[in-house]
Amino acid sequence: MPERFLGIDTSNYRTSAAVYDAESGAWQNEGGLLTVPEGAIGLRQSDALFQHTVRLHEKIEALPQGEVRAIGVSTRPRAVEGSYMPCFLAGESVARSAAHLLSVPLFAVSHQQGHIAAAALSAGRLELLDGTFLAWHLSGGTSELLLVQAGADGLPDCICIGGTTDLAAGQLIDRAGALLGLPFPSGAALDRLALEAGPEKGYRPKVADCRFSLSGMQNQVENKFKSAEPAQMARFALETVANAVLKATEQAKQQYDCPILCAGGVMASEVIRARMRAAFGDAVSFAEPVLSGDNAVGVAVLAARLYERNKQ
Numbered sequence: 394m395p396e397r398f399l400g401i402d403t404s405n406y407r408t409s410a411a412v413y414d415a416e417s418g419a420w421q422n423e424g425g426l427l428t429v430p431e432g433a434i435g436l437r438q439s440d441a442l443f444q445h446t447v448r449l450h451e452k453i454e455a456l457p458q459g460e461v462r463a464i465g466v467s468t469r470p471r472a473v474e475g476s477y478m479p480c481f482l483a484g485e486s487v488a489r490s491a492a493h494l495l496s497v498p499l500f501a502v503s504h505q506q507g508h509i510a511a512a513a514l515s516a517g518r519l520e521l522l523d524g525t526f527l528a529w530h531l532s533g534g535t536s537e538l539l540l541v542q543a544g545a546d547g548l549p550d551c552i553c554i555g556g557t558t559d560l561a562a563g564q565l566i567d568r569a570g571a572l573l574g575l576p577f578p579s580g581a582a583l584d585r586l587a588l589e590a591g592p593e594k595g596y597r598p599k600v601a602d603c604r605f606s607l608s609g610m611q612n613q614v615e616n617k618f619k620s621a622e623p624a625q626m627a628r629f630a631l632e633t634v635a636n637a638v639l640k641a642t643e644q645a646k647q648q649y650d651c652p653i654l655c656a657g658g659v660m661a662s663e664v665i666r667a668r669m670r671a672a673f674g675d676a677v678s679f680a681e682p683v684l685s686g687d688n689a690v691g692v693a694v695l696a697a698r699l700y701e702r703n704k705q
């Protein structure tokens with residue numbers, strides 16, 4: 394029987410299903426963004442849950458047929474008490490039903506843990522999951538700097554040591570995108586536009602103990618919109634986020650001398666990646682852009698690791 398594992402992730406903005414081969418490391422992800430009304434900067438949970446319910450079977454049917462050893466599913470945003478979003482119920486329901494009918498183990502993980510595993514796989518650094526490292530989870534709803542260690546349960550144990558105290562980086566980027574008339578979510582389009590602009594310092598927020606506020610940055614971005622060309626405004630927004638992320642990372646590195654892994658859709662930005670590479674060199678690793686956003690590949694990777702652990 395092949396060492397194949399199914400992963401399912403129904404997050405706030407993307408429906409995804411994936412298969413991962415633990416022997417070869419090969420994977421296939423079938424995912425797609427949820428439909429957001431033009432001009433809107435988000436979805437109600439009821440709308441997200443409905444779209445997942447309609448689309449999830451299409452993603453699974455697009456995967457190659459064959460037996461799987463186990464199924465993994467994201468059931469909540471983060472592995473902390475009180476972390477909950479109804480949109481994850483769509484994936485959990487399908488995963489539990491499939492695991493029962495196939496008589497295979499089911500492993501529940503968090504969306505954040507899946508992000509980290511996907512980034513480690515994509516960067517060719519799965520060994521990080523067995524040690525200690527710093528990780529950025531920078532996305533539409535989360536902007537956290539994490540100290541990650543191998544947990545007693547076999548999953549990444551993530552302790553938030555920094556990040557935003559209010560507005561998420563993805564929210565700032567999406568609001569900048571809305572000002573420019575870009576589609577939601579705006580990260581990819583804003584990054585492409587920013588690369589057309591010349592050098593831009595961006596706004597430098599105050600960062601203390603690895604934490605910073607992004608709500609004040611929004612005012613700076615809105616003021617820039619009044620005087621700058623669209624490409625320059627886009628560059629200003631991304632450089633502003635990069636300034637905060639770099640400073641927080643520098644402060645964390647003073648306490649924890651360990652590798653850095655970057656995950657989440659915002660970390661697909663070439664502007665932010667270039668700044669991180671220049672500052673931290675070989676100490677920082679990134680997911681490929683295709684695995685930076687919401688996806689089920691990391692969930693499948695974690696299912697494979699938990700399956701192997703439970704065999705021992």
